[in-house]
Amino acid sequence: MINIKINKILIANRGEIACRIIRTAQRMGIECVAVYSDADKNAQHVKLADEALHIGASTAKESYLNADLILKIAQKTQSDAIHPGYGFLSENAEFAKKCAAANIIFIGPPVAAIEAMGSKSEAKEIMTQASVPLVEGYHGDNQDENFLRQKAEEIGFPVLIKATAGGGGKGMRVVETSEQFIDSLHSCQREALSSFGDNKVLVEKYLTKPRHIEIQVFADNNGNTIHLFERDCSVQRRHQKVIEEAPAPGLSEQKREEMGAVAVTAAKAIGYQGAGTVEFLYDEDGSFYFMEMNTRLQVEHPVTEMITGLDLVEWQITVANGLPLPLKQSELSINGHAFEARIYAEDPNNDFLPATGKISYIGLPHCNTNVRVDSGVTSGDSISVFYDPMIAKLIVWDRDRSAALARLRGALADLHVAGISTNIEFLHQLASNDSFNNADLDTHFLEKHEEELLALGKEVEVDILAAAALQIMLKQSSQSSQNKADANSPWEQTDGWRLNEDNYHLIQVSHGNNNYSITAHFRDSGFLLEIEQKEYVASGYIDANKLYLDLDGHKTVVSFIEENNQLVVFKNANSWELKIIDNSLFNIEADTQANLTAPMPGTVIDVLVNAGDQVEEGQALIVMEAMKMEHTIKAHKNATIADVLYQEGDLVDDGAELIIFDDE
Template sequence: MFERVLIANRGEIACRVIRSCRRLGIRTIAVYSAADKDAQHVRLADEAWPIGGPTPAESYLRIDAILDVAKKSGAQAIHPGYGFLSENTAFSRACQDAELVFIGPDPESIEAMGSKAAAKQLMAKHAVPLVPGYSGDNQDNAFLAAQARQVGYPLIIKPSAGGGGKGMQIVRSDAEFPEALATAQRVAQAAFGDASMLLERYVEHPRHIEFQVFGDRHGNIIHLDERECSAQRRYQKVLEETPSPFLTPERRRAMGEAAVAAARAVDYVGAGTVEFIVAQDGTFFFMEMNTRLQVEHPVTELTHGVDLVEWQLRVANGEALPLTQDEVASHGHAIEVRLYAEDPDQNFLPGSGKLQTLRLPAPSRHVRLDGGVVEGDTVTIFYDPMIAKLIVWDADRPQALQRLREALAASEVVGPKSNIGFLERLARHPAVVEGRIDTGYLDRHLDEFLLGDAAPAAGVLFAAATAVLLHDESHLASAAADPHSPWASADAWRIGHAGKRIVALSWREQRFEIEARGHAGHYQLRHGETNCEVHGARLQDDNLSARFDGESRRTPLRVDAARVLLHDASGQRYGFTRAAAFAWESSDAAGGNQVIAPMPGRIVLVKANAGDVVGQGQELLVMEAMKMELALKAPRAGTIESVSATQGEFVDADAVLIRFAD
């Protein structure tokens, strides 16, 4: 086995590889950018070397810098993780030329599957089912438009060199095609350096099901069953699980055989994933092959009792696969979701900043956490804003879903906004619970998964206020030198007056004031015109138990001097910030006369000029930030006074890009 392995990646996957290497007694070598000098993968590795500036182009995409570190550190092999250079033919070949083992497939296999168009042509020769479409070399726009009419609508435009759904556009008519093609080409050129496109017939309400394949250098290729990845938003996976609730044993067998045939077509070695589009009648079509480990590989590990990173290391070292196809067996059900620093209610705008609080459930045989940050770390603007992967396992799907709900309820992020509440609603939604989701469901019904602007019910406010009162009374008494002193009481008693306190809470730019009288778990509360009698209130083990107007209720919550986090009876999450008990007003930072940059990023398109008359909601700029494009729109109708943004420029957060005339 290797003695020294360099990990050419960062964050969660680098930490994941380090854990397997350490268990096998392999010394790990990390590389890091200027933005990652204090990152967890740097701290966990046995040694770490700097490779450049903060952006991927200055660091994690620099083949020369990585190979230089490998040479200086005495590494014998390089694990690329996923993303960055993991599917880069030139990197794989450069490792070979430097007499380093690339822990992944041969460069010929990566090259064969790196172009979606070439991969489809190859699959056709090996009888792997394909969606009707065009994948040729002629990329003239007029020719592509003609091919689109021949393929028929609806169709999907895909960057040939791409992955992760970047640039993909669904088109339903000739009129939509030119603009959709231009958008896809622009995104593909920026993301992959290649604007080549392929066209496919769009399968309505499809499922996305992928198969984990593995090959060795002894001629063995097997699959380790499927992963259902149909819960997607804008082609990005949101929830992955295995086994698929849709597949029958017969469909699983047929798809598994097709996946192995696809891998065998390129003499595949190592871990890979063959992805299929599956129609509602069960007909399946080859979509693409990812020549690397997938982000969602832990669900396969939990249900099959294997360590796929260990398999990668052993296969790269020349060993045979530890299992034959007949020995592959799945047990129970596993589900994975990804906790991101993003704001679902602001079109999933990626966030950044220090993780002031990061609470995650305790790992167990039912709960696994794969992360690359801890409390106190910073989510930077330069990379994917994932905080952690949360993976759960249980004997069957209903129990696994319940494990997921419990694990999410125990999670909390303070600092950048997170998608935890969105994931909680996803895990309770009937379409997910009943296993009938398709790849477009979330985009069609997104409002069903967002909280919206409805104010919390009075019962939620009274529970939060009760928790605050109990917390403050307990902490004042414990901090007092004499707990029996009247000055250690937080009941707001005054001579001649019944004690009254104001509990002020803010939530989503709204302020709520609850008047409170009483103490020691017995209170009279009032919010607006609504009153509530609370008796027998007690905080214990992150739960509030109390009688509200005579009705006994248990509410899961956490409270401290700054915040209250609670879940109502339906499981809905509410995170309140404690506010000062004096007048407070929300403010509109952007105003109505300007367009500002919501975060640091690069301007990729300017669609407006000074003097233009525009309508409210009209797209004025497109910026690229944290691996995604953001459309910036007019806050109101009016005349543009000035445009300070230029195409290609990097701008800071809150920079004024466009001003409107008064």
């Protein structure tokens, strides 16, 4: 009989993964300890935990990466185990060693397994010895830039430069020609050093139309190793996954068994325990190649849970307790199809640059057996510059891929976020795309379909303007009726009645740089709206934050959120932020950007020009780092540099002027 050793867990992470671990652990009767930085003092994982302790300043280095302090807090709170989640310390072998030395269970694989897979070059050597197929490449220790370029030329372009200690798409560059190699190498090394503290890289042949298919593996300390089928993660931007699904579409049962067996072989080769993911590149001809093994729980693990009916965090805790795996390989089966869409605070129309700020409102779709939302934020919370800009993970399940896609589109249409830019509309476009619906997938999918996926409607449609006008008029009428001193007085009426004149109300709103004027004429059954020199008959009613609109007999429903003088209208995964303006502001023209400004808050890591330089449109000027990703900021016009306002190492606010151009 094995004694249960884990009664209290410290979660060394934050956000949605911390919340997700806490919910499972508490359901199992296990107490949970949260840690939080300055930026996270009011975060949801802090509120969910049984107790929470402050761990330091807002930067990850001063808080969630402070291994020694985390261990002290675990000992202080008498925690039996630490769950690292993903990211931060989840694949840090030294931290796992310190946990063992402190007699605290690390809910993850053995130290040797983390070390073996922590270096991509060492991992590939081990996989070679285990007869796991690999992509052609150089994985050695020689990091001389000219030697690496020579190896790239021998392999043949295009090649992929990849940080050996990397993950999450950071420290990776695709290089098309020999001339581009050195600059790409330096950029990759800088990003790798910033993200992982190690700038060592490997170089591999870059497959032109691969799919990214990964196998979920699990092992206990009794010698049992199984796989829980595969996930397709081909749709990516900047090598970071955008949407994942399970099982992989079009994969035969024979190929599924073959890839699963290879993944189990890979796990056994390093004496693995716990949850892990073996990632493969899957080529058009059905061949597949080992990429890497993630020795942790993956962001996309919920799609595996949805098709298997299992709780992988519960399995992690079970294995960490020394118990055998709950099921054998023969007892596992796939049921239906699942998708996970990552909801990010970012601007798809601006190269997916991350956004920061306060979420004034978040409305979630109804959750049930078909729809699940994992999130670490709620209305009023902020997305900080210090961490990944993920807002939530939307996971859906249904009987097959087509039904699950329809479920995904519906859930995205019911997911509303106001106050910050998001990728929700982009994801809905993606889920509606014909090629995606037909499972014509590869890791270049977004580049191939960028034009159609980013063709997002920015014009405000007539029905949205009508809905905004009707909401304003109905709310005004409701407030006026509540505030009437004498309901029978003609002077207290709100129907716009005027002696010998048409009764109307002028409404003016702006969206971006565009201004709109709507005249609402009062009618017995509602309003006659004049919009862009056309007339529409509108009526309807408000229920909570939904407006039921009848426009010329066409009935529809929109959701809205009103804050101060701004009205956010939601419809079919789209949103429009409408500012209610007055006449004095109505004719203000849009400002033209004369100088170069920061598209997001971050740190300047390289300045490529000086005052007096002549630059051309599209020329790289400054390299910034935000949320552990490099962003090259380019000139938007031909000009002469008058002044450079920031230098390497400077912190920059969103919208701050970086470079002043000489207009003359």
